[in-house]
Amino acid sequence: MRTTRTAPSRRSFLGLAAAAAAGPALAACGSGSASSGGGGTVKFWDMPWSTPAYNVAAKKITEAYKPSSGALKASYQITQWNNFYQTFASAVASKTGPAVSTGGGFQVFQFEQQGAIAHADNVIDALKKNGQFDDFLPGVLDPFKLDKGYIAIPWQLDMRVMWYRKSLFDKAGVAPPTDWPSMLAAGKALKKISALGFATGAGSGNSYANHAVIQMMLSNGGGVWTPDGQVDLMNDRNLEATEFLYELVSNGLIDPAAVSYTNDNLQAQWKDKTKAGYGLYASGLDQSIGDTSGDLMVAPVVTGPHGDKATLVFPNNIMMYKNTPSQQSSEAFLVYYMGQLKQYWQQKVLSGLPVFKSITELPEFAGNANNVRIIKEWQPIAKTFAARGTALNANIAVLDGGQATTQFAQTVITGEGNAKSALKAFEASLKSAIKS
Structure with missing residues (x-):
């Protein structure tokens, strides 16, 4: 390995x-x-x-x-x-x-x-x-x-990709998701067997929740920026993606304690063959946690409601x-x-x-x-944090792992407020950080 x-x-x-x-x-x-x-x-x-x-x-x-x-x-x-x-x-x-x-x-x-x-x-x-x-x-x-x-x-x-544990999906009687409705349905089925339908974390040093919320925007044809690099968080595609994440939270598919999970905590859930059923992680998760049995698998690409496909790459x-x-x-x-x-x-x-x-x-x-x-x-289908543009720049360093992104991710995965208020706060915080 x-x-x-x-x-x-x-x-x-x-x-x-x-x-x-x-x-x-x-x-x-x-x-x-x-x-x-x-x-x-x-x-x-x-x-x-x-x-x-x-x-x-x-x-x-x-x-x-x-x-x-x-x-x-x-x-x-x-x-x-x-x-x-x-x-x-x-x-x-x-x-x-x-x-x-x-x-x-x-x-x-x-x-x-x-x-x-x-x-x-x-x-x-x-x-x-x-x-x-x-x-x-x-x-x-x-x-x-x-x-x-x-x-x-x-x-x-x-690369950020979706992973799933085959044995848990078999036990829940569902197939790996290929679109948003099947992601929600699979998550509900996993919940019935006490497994997580969307494993993530936003604790100290853990940026996977940050990446998950942006990845969902990209996979719906959205993104943080306009093609020429201006902040544009309040577009309809971002709002739709954020609302869907709130729906996952309201259905109990994201662990309420994930807001404080470090990467070690998140890896422990993936190592526990009864806990993490599905979620976003880096390539090499199977090798990273020492599980090359074939039970931990890269999931199919999920298609957004408008036919978009994308994921994050660094x-x-x-x-x-x-x-x-x-x-x-x-x-x-x-x-x-x-x-x-x-x-x-x-x-x-x-x-x-x-x-x-x-x-x-x-x-x-x-x-x-x-x-x-x-x-x-x-x-x-991979895109960087620069999407909907392509060229990286210094401002994107403010987005990646910054406090604005972390606060937004924590707000979403705890279900605080609503999608519109969370995006507004994210946009204001990001713009302020860039100007400073």
């Missing part, structure tokens, strides 16, 4: 908001103060995306890089998630940071606004020449293509910085690194989804039926 993540696969608002308040004068912690040009190397900062086995593999890949004549070698450093944005912000401000890095899903947009990011168009051109550009899954590059060019390169996907990216001993060397290393990504799935040290079609065809990945279903059915 694949090893599980020990840290979230995309970290954004909480660290970004703290850094915005504290400013880049914060001291970098640990070895983050080392110069990006120390020793004439391209410094690559990476995050602990999974168990230590992932970072061991990443270090080997980095140190195995053999640059062409005149180009620089690369060095590898792990940067911890704790206070990660402050670490990056301080290092970028003092010009002691990395030349290339992974990191929070939206940090590249923050640093691009500060003029610190080197665009990746030359890398894209190189990937076109070596054939990898055509290997990208549909749509994964779109969020990073701005008017001025490509801001970063995606390297793995954090495309994790690799970014380059202007503070580098050699921009050409940074680009050459990144091209090399993208060509080595398959090793993570071959070694089963990463539970995120690959961005390349060829990796999804590897036996180590395709041997899992849930992986196959996600790539075949869910990835083609």
Whole structure:
């Protein structure tokens, strides 16, 4: 089985908001103060995306890089998630940071606004020449293509999909939902056997309720933004989706205690084979909780009442910085690194989804039926938090995991007020947060 993540696969608002308040004068912690040009190397900062086995593999890949004549070698450093944005912000401000890095899903947009990011168009051109550009899954590059060019390169996907426990559905005598009416009917049937028809959580560090409420909007053709990026929460599709969530709550399909559930609490419900019957979670849930028996399965895509289909995806990216001993060397290393990504799935040290079609065809990945279903059915309809547009931006960091989103999710899953009042409060809070 694949090893599980020990840290979230995309970290954004909480660290970004703290850094915005504290400013880049914060001291970098640990070895983050080392110069990006120390020793004439391209410094690559990476995050602990999974168990230590992932970072061991990443270090080997980095140190195995053999640059062409005149180009620089690369060095590898792990940067911890704790206070990660402050670490990056301080290092970028003092010009002691990395030349290339992974990191929070939206940090590249923050640093691009500060003029610190080197665009990746030359890398894209190189990937076109070596054939990898055509290997990208549909749509994964779109969020990073701005008017001025490509801001970063995606390297793995954090997908939200619906999961169900087959034995509970069999016991309840219902089929997995394919639309909203069958979701409600299945939830009622699961409730009769004391199982949850919509497992989620909104406690400390748990953003699954946040993602669930936005995912339901997207799957109804709605979204937080207009296509050009303006806040638009009060549209009819969002109202309809929120009303449906209130209906799930009123029928007792969401655990009343979910408002305080951490991710550990939510995983415990999925591990309990009598509790969580259906709900939204990341890809790799079966591996994460150690249940690869085949009983825990990716559910069919649910079609909204107007025929819409969508889910949330967080495309994790690799970014380059202007503070580098050699921009050409940074680009050459990144091209090399993208060509080595398959090793993570071959070694089963990463539970995120690959961005390349060829990796999804590897036996180590395709041997899992849930992986196959996600790539075949869910990835083609996946949208980012930017929907109804496509390009990500710094404002979306305020949406993802922000207090406005958390308050909205908690309001909805506890059934407080009504859909219209909840959306109004969400819109006002989000607009205020963006202006500040």
